[in-house]
Amino acid sequence: xxxxxxxxxxxxxxxxxxxxxxxxxxxxxxxxxxxxxxxxxxxxxxxxxxxxxxxxxxxxxxxxxxxxxxxxxxxxxxxxxxxxxxxxxxxxxxxxxxxxxxxxxxxxxxxxxxxxxxxxxxxxxxxxxxxxxxxxxxxxxxxxxxxxxxxxxxxxxxxxxxxxxxxxxxxxxxxxxxxxxxxxxxxxxxxxxxxxxxxxxxxxxxxxxxxxxxxxxxxxxxxxxxxxxxxxxxxxxxxxxxxxxxxxxxxxxxxxxxxxxxxxxxxxxxxxxxxxxxxxxxxxxxxxxxxxxxxxxxxxxxxxxxxxxxxxxxxxxxxxxxxxxxxxxxxxxxxxxxxxxxx
Numbered sequence: 001x002x003x004x005x006x007x008x009x010x011x012x013x014x015x016x017x018x019x020x021x022x023x024x025x026x027x028x029x030x031x032x033x034x035x036x037x038x039x040x041x042x043x044x045x046x047x048x049x050x051x052x053x054x055x056x057x058x059x060x061x062x063x064x065x066x067x068x069x070x071x072x073x074x075x076x077x078x079x080x081x082x083x084x085x086x087x088x089x090x091x092x093x094x095x096x097x098x099x100x101x102x103x104x105x106x107x108x109x110x111x112x113x114x115x116x117x118x119x120x121x122x123x124x125x126x127x128x129x130x131x132x133x134x135x136x137x138x139x140x141x142x143x144x145x146x147x148x149x150x151x152x153x154x155x156x157x158x159x160x161x162x163x164x165x166x167x168x169x170x171x172x173x174x175x176x177x178x179x180x181x182x183x184x185x186x187x188x189x190x191x192x193x194x195x196x197x198x199x200x201x202x203x204x205x206x207x208x209x210x211x212x213x214x215x216x217x218x219x220x221x222x223x224x225x226x227x228x229x230x231x232x233x234x235x236x237x238x239x240x241x242x243x244x245x246x247x248x249x250x251x252x253x254x255x256x257x258x259x260x261x262x263x264x265x266x267x268x269x270x271x272x273x274x275x276x277x278x279x280x281x282x283x284x285x286x287x288x289x290x291x292x293x294x295x296x297x298x299x300x301x302x303x304x305x306x307x308x309x310x311x312x313x314x315x316x317x318x319x320x321x322x323x324x325x326x327x328x329x330x331x332x333x334x335x336x337x338x339x340x341x342x343x
Contacts, residue, residue, distance in 0.1 A: 092225070128141060140291055160262070165228060172190040174224075179218045179221030181207075229256070271335050305320070314334075
């Protein structure tokens with residue numbers, strides 16, 4: 001069985017190994033042991049000292065295979081984008097060029113640099129070892145975050161965004177970056193993307209502030225604006241199923257789309273409920289699969305079956321209760337792993 005829990009410092013070696021499996025475009029899991037260790041330590045501090053309001057705290061979670069005690073996946077939440085280090089994106093807008101004399105009217109799309117100092121919360125950093133991308137484990141790794149945020153809503157913004165990975169090839173080449181960013185930054189895409197993880201000042205210093213007419217970019221660049229990497233399509237579809245929608249902005253490096261949704265409108269949050277455990281049984285429970293989250297003490301989540309009774313309490317299978325360290329009388333939050341089909 002796999003569970004999701006907050007990262008701890010002893011997870012460093014496993015996360016270094018996971019980082020070695022990534023390609024380009026996942027700066028949240030850097031291939032730099034020292035930087036990764038700093039991020040783990042920052043997250044551990046934030047879990048220990050829960051904020052009363054969002055100030056850009058980083059929360060890293062990991063998926064652990066209990067049979068091997070090995071970390072096999074990771075995901076994160078940033079409580080608020082912006083602040084001292086602004087959040088940058090390109091907003092897609094249009095501009096009309098018209099000549100009454102020639103009877104010509106052209107509506108041309110352009111990119112406007114947006115700098116946000118007080119933005120929404122952000123989810124990101126989702127990565128699983130290839131062997132664990134099955135049986136709903138990727139969905140668990142993504143969706144548990146919304147149950148966590150709903151239970152601690154004061155620590156997060158009402159709006160959530162997700163930057164989806166854009167088109168980047170196996171050699172780290174981004175058609176969008178080659179057509180635009182490289183001319184201003186004089187470096188390749190992987191280096192620029194990596195530098196943005198620790199210090200964003202170079203973006204404001206070098207990124208053009210004037211509108212960029214999309215029609216002046218190469219056709220290769222135009223075609224990838226707002227498109228996601230092949231490996232990211234399942235993650236995008238999953239978020240769309242939860243209620244996320246494109247907000248008209250794209251990443252400044254690879255032009256991947258940015259999608260947003262209010263926390264209260266996320267499907268699993270709307271369909272979730274809290275209940276007290278009244279029974280732990282060794283028998284199989286007939287029910288759909290839920291994401292079940294432990295609320296007290298250390299947060300944990302896993303997939304499992306839930307039995308409901310007339311009293312409003314719930315039953316859990318013994319294996320689920322053991323994985324989450326739950327007892328009768330504890331309170332859990334749970335929501336359907338997949339959308340409930342309407343009759």
